[in-house]
Amino acid sequence: MKILLRFNAPKVNLVAGSASPQTVSLTVDGTPQPPVTIDGSRLYSLYSGSRGEHVLRVKVPKAGLSAYTFTFG
Amino acid sequence: MSWSACTRLNSHSRGRRRCRDRDQALRHQISGRAGQSVPHLARLRESILAGRISDRPVRQDRRDAISAKATTADGEHDRPPRRRTRTGAQASDPDLAGIETPELYLGSEKNDGAIVASQDSSAGERSYAVPDSVPQNRFALEGLWKLSGDHATSSADGVENPAPLQRAQG
Numbered sequence: 001m002k003i004l005l006r007f008n009a010p011k012v013n014l015v016a017g018s019a020s021p022q023t024v025s026l027t028v029d030g031t032p033q034p035p036v037t038i039d040g041s042r043l044y045s046l047y048s049g050s051r052g053e054h055v056l057r058v059k060v061p062k063a064g065l066s067a068y069t070f071t072f073g
Numbered sequence: 074m075s076w077s078a079c080t081r082l083n084s085h086s087r088g089r090r091r092c093r094d095r096d097q098a099l100r101h102q103i104s105g106r107a108g109q110s111v112p113h114l115a116r117l118r119e120s121i122l123a124g125r126i127s128d129r130p131v132r133q134d135r136r137d138a139i140s141a142k143a144t145t146a147d148g149e150h151d152r153p154p155r156r157r158t159r160t161g162a163q164a165s166d167p168d169l170a171g172i173e174t175p176e177l178y179l180g181s182e183k184n185d186g187a188i189v190a191s192q193d194s195s196a197g198e199r200s201y202a203v204p205d206s207v208p209q210n211r212f213a214l215e216g217l218w219k220l221s222g223d224h225a226t227s228s229a230d231g232v233e234n235p236a237p238l239q240r241a242q243g
Contacts, residue, residue, distance in 0.1 A: 007173075008173035
């Protein structure tokens, strides 16, 4: 399962939670980013980089990940 | 204490001190606006000096009055100037210049206009296919997801392109 997002901002966060901890893999404009482990429901920083338009791909390995909101900084 | 009593007690040392206090009180008698004498104010002054008046808590209306005094004529509260960084920018102001995308909600209640137009935004569980393109400020889902009011939940363990089931050859 994946989430694709096209955004224009230097930072992306995701409010998410998971029934059991799981690590999502990320790419921004095709470049791999450090993976993020989702456990409790809170704000996770997914990307911090340059300004401009980017495409984020979030690959979710397991069921039970709840994604609420993308926020930008 | 009357003057005659003062005279009677004059021989006693304590009485002499009382009469001296009485003389001082008369000499420093405080008068009100109408010119009347207000002897109890002298006692009040003595009580304050002796520390006998308790520190009563300030009443709420008194606090409000103090707060109202701190409000300027245009309704703004007097506040200390905000801290500035070395570059002169206000420390509490985030850099908003580079943010073109608003926050995006994944749940079915608020995802209208956030999820790509070709994907179903209503509540329920369904399999999504990746669209050809994702416009700016929009997101798309791929795989099995369940949309609820305020969130989207992944529903299958890492199955992106499930192979069709094949019957076992008997």
